Amino acid sequence: DAMVIQNPRYQVTQFGKPVTLSCSQTLNHNVMYWYQQKSSQAPKLLFHYYDKDFNNEADTPDNFQSRRPNTSFCFLDIRSPGLGDAAMYLCATSRSGTVYNEQFFGPGTRLTVL
């Protein structure tokens, strides 16, 4: 089945220690998104890749970076995690060129910062 895969599902890191979360997709979608979801809150868009073009949301902290080496993979790098970065990180994909922006989500990576 075509899907969005996130690894690891659970990640524990120390305060200030860089961490990388990964997302892969078999849907062959050209747009990939990263959302942050804190406990009991709605998902909030951090940034997205439209093909190779990176699009950052205005209020996304500089501490968050992303890489997309190819169509299938996308990484979220947190350079110096703080306690406030503990959250579920969700990857989603969509296909541009359609009139409506249907997005498919992965299962998420829950990040704990000690």
Added chain:
Amino acid sequence: GENVEQHPSTLSVQEGDSAVIKCTYSDSASNYFPWYKQELGKGPQLIIDIRSNVGEKKDQRIAVTLNKTAKHFSLHITETQPEDSAVYFCAASRGGGADGLTFGKGTHLIIQP
């Protein structure tokens, strides 16, 4: 930017009864309105969506209505079952290119046996 309001934040209904969740949006350019179900520890799962050229859509026990003039849309679940218990999010998007979704704050639906 878009702002999506969702009510109620918690909804408790008896098994077999209907549940209704309401959302309003602010951006008149939004044209795509999905609903996601999220179970504990999992990613959001798309359950139904509605597009701006349609006023109502139904899929078995789930229906969604859209009022573009009033900028609100609603999710209706009939004959609720225990497995319907989850957090439900509405969202809005301009669609087309690659706009991210703007989510409401979610509704925790509790089905009482």
